[in-house]
Amino acid sequence: MGMTITEKILAAKAGKSQVAPGQNIWCNVDILMTHDICGPGTIGVFEERFGRDAKVFDPARVVIIPDHYIFTADDKSHRNVDILRDFARRQGIKHFYDPDFIKSGVGGMPPIYADYNQTSYRGVCHCALPQNGHVRPGELLLGTDSHTCTHGAFGEFATGIGNTDAGFVMGTGKLWLKTPSSIKFVFHGPMPAYLMAKDLILHVIGEISTEGATYMAMEFAGDSIRSLNVDERMTICNMAIEAGGKNGIIEPDDVTLGYVRARTSEPFEVFASDPDARYARVIEFDTSKLEPTVAKPHSPDLRAKARDLADVKIQRSYIGSCTGGKTTDFIAAATVLAGRKVAVETFIVPATTEVDADLDNQKVGGKSLRQIFLEAGCKVGPASCAACLGGPVDTFGRANEPINVVATTNRNFPGRMGHKEAGVFLASPLTAAASAITGRITDPRDYISADKAVGLA
């Protein structure tokens, strides 16, 4: 009986030759990731259940990445970083990316890292994990964050869990999982220059709704997907959770292997779906027929074409987050913003310090991305989750008023970016940048001259 890539990875991690959808299995976990929001609670569960002197299952496989509430004066947020520091020290955690510019007991808004190449801080966990070599095909990665599904882009099984599950994994290296059935999404044909991965996944969520893949694996395939670089594949898998998916996944290929092997020397196993694997559904798309897509407030499945929202005024554009704050996202935005001025407040938030460095290293038309953004009148902030999830009231880019925001982020339920009445329109970086110029939701086709998509491998 054929298996999907998701079933094969879970079978391998459960020590079985075969698993079927619906089957509950105990799995061995390769990497457990936590951050500053869920880390303290997870540590609390771990120490309550296993004892204060207990040791984590493997200090090299518990990765701690503070990223959410970093640039805030909120003292509890700083205290939470201290809890992580203390735990990392006591446990000998090998991979703890300390925001070293937050000084214990100092209080107030911390300074921004002086040099993105020097700090041990990395920024948003979902982008920092692959950049720092913690993501490998065929592995099982669990994280205390719903967007952990991002890492399926590398052909591994990755999903988000809560503090109790994470505390359990911390102590045992294992967790029970229910084998999901799979939906396969096949995108045919070349990517047009005006489309990005974000348009594809917003289209999918609009198609199947925010609960269309509840408890299911979402496997993305087809030559459009194969043509994408790693950043863009991450965008697609990142938003599987917005359709209720347990994981998103893309079979590894040379693009995946090239990226992973440049960043880790650990061995891994590559899995692919069998030709006779069973899918609950197979949904096919002609990519050339898709258009720049937006999700209207207040749900990621309220799909609309950008051009049909041309009357919608926005007061802010926000380009950042694990979904839309990667190097490719900023290159895309820069192609639109180069030589132009924004009409509304526009926030640029690189996901990680590596992306922050790319704002200087990557150039469009001879100018660095940072220079293009600053000349266009954008505000550029430090690497962090920032306003994607609202956060403390002093968070960079947080919507503290009932405004309309076009954002490259992942979620737009009421209050997600701060104010309950703020309307968040989810869009690609091309659309967010074009909308920043006009002050209305804008189809980016009027603002791009390239004949090739930005995020190609």
Next chain:
Amino acid sequence: MEKVIRGKAFVVGDNIDTDQIIPAEYLSYNPADADERKYFGKYAMSGVPLAQSGLPKGNIPFVASGFASEFKVIIGGRNFGCGSSREHAPLAIAEAGCHIVVAEGFARIFYRNSINGGYLVPVETPVRLVDKFTTGSEVEVDLSASVLRDVASGKEYKLSSLGDVAAIIEAGGVFEYARNSGMLK
């Protein structure tokens, strides 16, 4: 876990996501700290827009004052608990004193967290109950019989059975379940 829970119902609509259950600005409280943990109860369901808070009329806060809710059962629509993996969400509802959520469907991480953390019982209903109940009405949920009863009218609604997670709920959470099944010493 009690088998029969009786109390006032709090009714909400579809897609009640984790930001509505516990807004992100409160996540810097540490749930492992007893003094801070009770604030999750105070702010439980406080992100639900007021017009949709306590249907059908709205404008009813889940927690009117202090740290506990007067409501013992939440009745929701589709996709309850979607969004973030924050365990603070079921924790907040439980901390406010509510241990049953009846909804047409649950997002998977919220569902898992509710059960594995032993906070509350998420029960699915095959029929939409959001339109059949008014916030404040007295209901009784019998978990053994999988029935929700409208106390005033006596009308009963069959709920879905808990299936294979019943053993974890019965045990009290994933740690107890793993211990019972020999996975954990």
